[in-house]
Amino acid sequence: MLELKKGMTVHLTDGGTAVVEKELGRGGQGIVYAVKTDSGMMALKWYTDRPDDRFYDNLAENIKNGAPSDVFLWPLHITRKEYGSFGYIMKLRPEGYYEFTGFLRAKYRFESYHAITVAAMEICEGFKALHAQGLSYQDLNDGNFFIEPKTGHVLIVDNDNVFPHGEKSGIKGKMRYMAPEVVTGQNPNAHSDKFSLAVILFLLFCGNHPFEGARVASCPCMEEDAERRFYGSEILFICDPDDSSNRPVRGVHPNVIRHWPNLPGILRRTFITEFGKDRLLNPTRRLTELQWQSVIMAVRDNLVICPHCGEETYIDGASGCRCMNCRHSFDIPSILQIEKRSLALTKGNLLYIDRDEVPDVEVIQDKSDKSMLLLKNISGTKWSVDTPSGRTKIVSPGEVMPVKKGLIVTFGSFNKKGTIL
Amino acid sequence: MPVFNEPMPRRTMVLFFLVDASSSMEGGKIGAVNDAIRNVLPMVNDISVNNNDAEIRVAVLKFSSGVEWVYSEPKLASDFEWLDIQAAGLTDMGEACRELSRKLSRSAFMKSEGGFFAPAVILLSDGHPTDDFAAGLNSLKRNKWFMKGIRVAIAIGNDADKDALAQFCLDKEGVFDVHDIESLRKVIRLVALTTSQIGSTSATTADTTKQGQVIAAVKQGIENNKPSSVEEGKLEPAEPKKDNWTDWD
Numbered sequence A: 001m002l003e004l005k006k007g008m009t010v011h012l013t014d015g016g017t018a019v020v021e022k023e024l025g026r027g028g029q030g031i032v033y034a035v036k037t038d039s040g041m042m043a044l045k046w047y048t049d050r051p052d053d054r055f056y057d058n059l060a061e062n063i064k065n066g067a068p069s070d071v072f073l074w075p076l077h078i079t080r081k082e083y084g085s086f087g088y089i090m091k092l093r094p095e096g097y098y099e100f101t102g103f104l105r106a107k108y109r110f111e112s113y114h115a116i117t118v119a120a121m122e123i124c125e126g127f128k129a130l131h132a133q134g135l136s137y138q139d140l141n142d143g144n145f146f147i148e149p150k151t152g153h154v155l156i157v158d159n160d161n162v163f164p165h166g167e168k169s170g171i172k173g174k175m176r177y178m179a180p181e182v183v184t185g186q187n188p189n190a191h192s193d194k195f196s197l198a199v200i201l202f203l204l205f206c207g208n209h210p211f212e213g214a215r216v217a218s219c220p221c222m223e224e225d226a227e228r229r230f231y232g233s234e235i236l237f238i239c240d241p242d243d244s245s246n247r248p249v250r251g252v253h254p255n256v257i258r259h260w261p262n263l264p265g266i267l268r269r270t271f272i273t274e275f276g277k278d279r280l281l282n283p284t285r286r287l288t289e290l291q292w293q294s295v296i297m298a299v300r301d302n303l304v305i306c307p308h309c310g311e312e313t314y315i316d317g318a319s320g321c322r323c324m325n326c327r328h329s330f331d332i333p334s335i336l337q338i339e340k341r342s343l344a345l346t347k348g349n350l351l352y353i354d355r356d357e358v359p360d361v362e363v364i365q366d367k368s369d370k371s372m373l374l375l376k377n378i379s380g381t382k383w384s385v386d387t388p389s390g391r392t393k394i395v396s397p398g399e400v401m402p403v404k405k406g407l408i409v410t411f412g413s414f415n416k417k418g419t420i421l
Numbered sequence B: 001m002p003v004f005n006e007p008m009p010r011r012t013m014v015l016f017f018l019v020d021a022s023s024s025m026e027g028g029k030i031g032a033v034n035d036a037i038r039n040v041l042p043m044v045n046d047i048s049v050n051n052n053d054a055e056i057r058v059a060v061l062k063f064s065s066g067v068e069w070v071y072s073e074p075k076l077a078s079d080f081e082w083l084d085i086q087a088a089g090l091t092d093m094g095e096a097c098r099e100l101s102r103k104l105s106r107s108a109f110m111k112s113e114g115g116f117f118a119p120a121v122i123l124l125s126d127g128h129p130t131d132d133f134a135a136g137l138n139s140l141k142r143n144k145w146f147m148k149g150i151r152v153a154i155a156i157g158n159d160a161d162k163d164a165l166a167q168f169c170l171d172k173e174g175v176f177d178v179h180d181i182e183s184l185r186k187v188i189r190l191v192a193l194t195t196s197q198i199g200s201t202s203a204t205t206a207d208t209t210k211q212g213q214v215i216a217a218v219k220q221g222i223e224n225n226k227p228s229s230v231e232e233g234k235l236e237p238a239e240p241k242k243d244n245w246t247d248w249d
């Protein structure tokens, strides 16, 4: 009897106990229960398939080392081996977070395109931290993320399969999300995680699968050998510039057909490279999470408020500065150049100077002169501004400065200089 | 403004139940089958709804003297109103194979815009085929959908033709036998949920086939569900430990 019942007490190796309250859900590997512990209500994942000792020891080791970052709903305590199996304790999933699968099924929607960039950034942050500790996730798929639709905040769950890079967890991933070299027989590792990460990012931005186009749709029976071909030996990106045989199908893949032309060029180019033959065949050349984060930052810089309708739109899409919502074209009157980044200064736009998702600058209209744009300091620190004639001005939080060509703004705490062009 | 997306397209996995409704099933057996399938359908629906790989549709073929589909096409579990199967007549298992093969075709059940995963077939029987089973099975074995699918069988009681069922599954490990009504109910539930779960998701990178994974998981499930001998009331008391005071010299 491997299932637990309400009222049963399990013992944690660090001395605490957990009393089973109710079942929250079950999957292939085990059952998740709500349990009462010394530190309040928690979740207990209890294995019904009795993984081996190596799995147990690895889990205990991961608990000892702690979560690589806050994004993980990390195992906190492990139980003794009892009742014929074992389990681990983690925090309960907070209110307001939903499984990414539900977003893909259109049960939940991101409240904004900005929220998508936040989710993308946080997922990269999580895997960067994980890989930095020499660990790999190995079984990345749409069921591993919980996302808050309004803000885009992410929680990465099911972290019990995390093993050191190069070691096999024994858990087999879904082919749909696995790197082609794993589908054709190699062990998963941090490089194959990076492939799965790119698939997740594509799903976030495009709402369809990067390798499921005409070729896959025309396969009547997706049996196991067919999956091995479509996700392994014959894998082909739906937006491959040289081979159009797997393009998204009208009426079947409407999301990517709609989003792809709107995406900033840098993101389109990155997906094309990342899902191109070279990177598919050479796992070590895949983008690191840090490189992905600078791409996502550029995407965020290209996400602006349309001066006509006030909705978000990407610029640098296939049709340049044409709003993807109201279809009006507009000019970018000025830009703020920070190193290689060009931030558009349009009315209503929010600018992010550093990588976090808290905006630092708001572009507003001067009330007395509508043709004049102002930058409002909504960051926590003072800016100093050098004028072309050599004067220095201070803009404290809450204050504004005019958008005038040639002004150089030093964003104090970020150690960044921006020039208005 | 929220980001409006359409749901991603997903495939369909048809879960077939082939139910022996011959007269020997009358009474407790067919009652347990009716009860178990009726109760498992909402759970199959949960697996289908929270799944981005495939939705699950259910089709039920009963066979006795002749064969009959409970509904004329595969239905979502949520739309499948279970009508009790009555038991009477012979065991036309060969004809059941032939009829399954007819419907496992793009001109019959297997037509859908989004395409399919390979189907899963669960065969339940308590007796020997009374028609030409070998010929029926041979025609089914020429069907690609069937050969690529998951095939498992539940052998009910001592009279079940386990050889025939093993031939149907193309693997004798795919036959699970049950000898009482309570286990029949439990095994139907376990087999239905396991095949639904594994059959309706993208294949894993494991070396075993989906059928092999289903068989292993059902075995594990049966093992997990076994009450321990203590629960069954077999309590073997330990002998009291005698202290022979040896370390007291």
Ligand SMILES: [Zn+2]
Pocket: A306, A307, A308, A309, A310, A311, A313, A323, A324, A325, A326, A327, A328
């Ligand atoms: Zn607009």
